[in-house]
Amino acid sequence: MVQVRLGKTEIVVNKNGFGALPIQRISDEAAAALLNKAYDGGIRFFDTARAYSDSEHKVGLAFEKKRESLYIATKTGAQTGEGLREDLKKSLENLRCDYIDIYQFHNPAFCPRPGDESGLYDAALEAKKEGKIRHIGITNHRLYVAKEAIESGLYETLQFPFCYLATEKDLELVEACREKDMGFIAMKALSGGLITNSAAAYAHAAQYENVLPIWGVQRESELDEFLSYIENPPEMTEEIAELIRRDREELSGDFCRGCGYCMPCPAGIEINNCARMSLLLRRSPSKLQLTEEVQAKMNKIKNCLHCNKCKSKCPYGLDTPALLQKNLADYEEVLAGRVSVS
Numbered sequence: 001m002v003q004v005r006l007g008k009t010e011i012v013v014n015k016n017g018f019g020a021l022p023i024q025r026i027s028d029e030a031a032a033a034l035l036n037k038a039y040d041g042g043i044r045f046f047d048t049a050r051a052y053s054d055s056e057h058k059v060g061l062a063f064e065k066k067r068e069s070l071y072i073a074t075k076t077g078a079q080t081g082e083g084l085r086e087d088l089k090k091s092l093e094n095l096r097c098d099y100i101d102i103y104q105f106h107n108p109a110f111c112p113r114p115g116d117e118s119g120l121y122d123a124a125l126e127a128k129k130e131g132k133i134r135h136i137g138i139t140n141h142r143l144y145v146a147k148e149a150i151e152s153g154l155y156e157t158l159q160f161p162f163c164y165l166a167t168e169k170d171l172e173l174v175e176a177c178r179e180k181d182m183g184f185i186a187m188k189a190l191s192g193g194l195i196t197n198s199a200a201a202y203a204h205a206a207q208y209e210n211v212l213p214i215w216g217v218q219r220e221s222e223l224d225e226f227l228s229y230i231e232n233p234p235e236m237t238e239e240i241a242e243l244i245r246r247d248r249e250e251l252s253g254d255f256c257r258g259c260g261y262c263m264p265c266p267a268g269i270e271i272n273n274c275a276r277m278s279l280l281l282r283r284s285p286s287k288l289q290l291t292e293e294v295q296a297k298m299n300k301i302k303n304c305l306h307c308n309k310c311k312s313k314c315p316y317g318l319d320t321p322a323l324l325q326k327n328l329a330d331y332e333e334v335l336a337g338r339v340s341v342s
Contacts, residue, residue: 001042002233004212006183009135009156011071011101013045015206015233016226017185017214020048020055025218028054028061034223035062039070041227047159047185047214048095049075049106050087056094064096072097073157073185075106075139081119088127102157102183103133107140107261107315111148121154139187141259141315143169150176157183161259162211163191164204164244165251178210189213192258192272194251194279198225199234200243206233254318255279262310262320267303271310274298275323278330290335301328 002015018038023031035046035058046063048055056074063070072095076087092098103124105112112120127133137157138149149155150173158177162170163186177184186205195201198215205213217223234240256276265271273280274297281289288294301324310320 001230002206004210006102006157006185006212007177007181007210009102009183011045011135011183013071013212014042014230015202015212016043016230017045017047017212018043019187019214019216020046020059021052022216022218023058024053024055028058031058032062034217034220035059037220038217038223038227039063039066041223042230043227044070045073045212045214046070047073049077049104050091051075051077051106056091060094060096067097071101073102073104073137073159074100075104077106078120079118081123084120084123085127088132092132099131100133102135102137103127104137104139104157104159107142108138108145109142111138111145111152111154113152113154137183137185139185141257141261143173146173147176150180150182153180155182157185159185159187159214161188161191161257162186162205162213163189163195163201165191165195165248174208174211184208184211186211186213188257188259189215191251192276194255194258194276194283195247196283197240197243198222199229200240200247202226202229203234203236203240204244207236251279254316254323256318256320256323257316259315261315262313265310266307267300267305269300269304269324270297271320271324274301275318275320275327277327281331281334286334295335298328298331301325 003012004015005012046059048059074091076084078084078087112118114121124136135156138155139159140146146158146160160173174184189201205211215226258272258276260272262271304321306321314320
């Protein structure tokens, strides 16, 4: 069994965290069953957020009577101290508990600090003194905010996208967290579904002793894969290394990670899926992407207003409107039968 220590929090858990964003899409009963199976299988770290609709509610439903034997992290997207206090109150109600292990600022465009105009960090400190939260963390998709958070010494954990498609700059964040004894929670460990070999994803993460990957789980079959890695953790073999090399070659450059921070679109385009449709077609069974429902979503790209709001909000600096047009052209080629996919 491989364990991870989340820096100075002194939280030690199995190197399998449960990302609770996808359970929004299933019923209370199905979510509770999935969460409890994860717990029974050895997973002890569960990450959710106020922004994930009813995810907190489902985590609370599953774990109300097990609270002391696991760790819960959630997030606030509040912009003010008062907003944070309101979010925290609601999160505690949803989670059916009186404290949160790691309370994270959810992808702020700046690094909250004590005494700044937002009042966010001061409100979090107040909540920590009251025992409502135990550790203060931050999540982000922006390198400059993540670097500032690490250098500030104010945060006990950083949650940031990290997988085997990571750049050298991403790797520098992991090392900086290790040096600062700061926990590193890896979101997007499967790159929003573009990585289809979970064993390779696990083997890559296993190379970094301070990284805790949180896997977005919605189906029992997905959970079973990760639970199997608790007793039999995948190692970096030559075969896995070659698979990773090929994936890096295919996915290098500008591609949509599916984070969704470009949303909502004023033209109703589901940008976070449509802007990476070319890759989804080639990396998952194409029949899933060629339904009438998906075709209708892709056709909405033709209504693009070219307002560039999505481009301005992309934390990766992508030319999103151009990417959408490219993906639509690729999609129409596949529909017309001029390009074959698996």
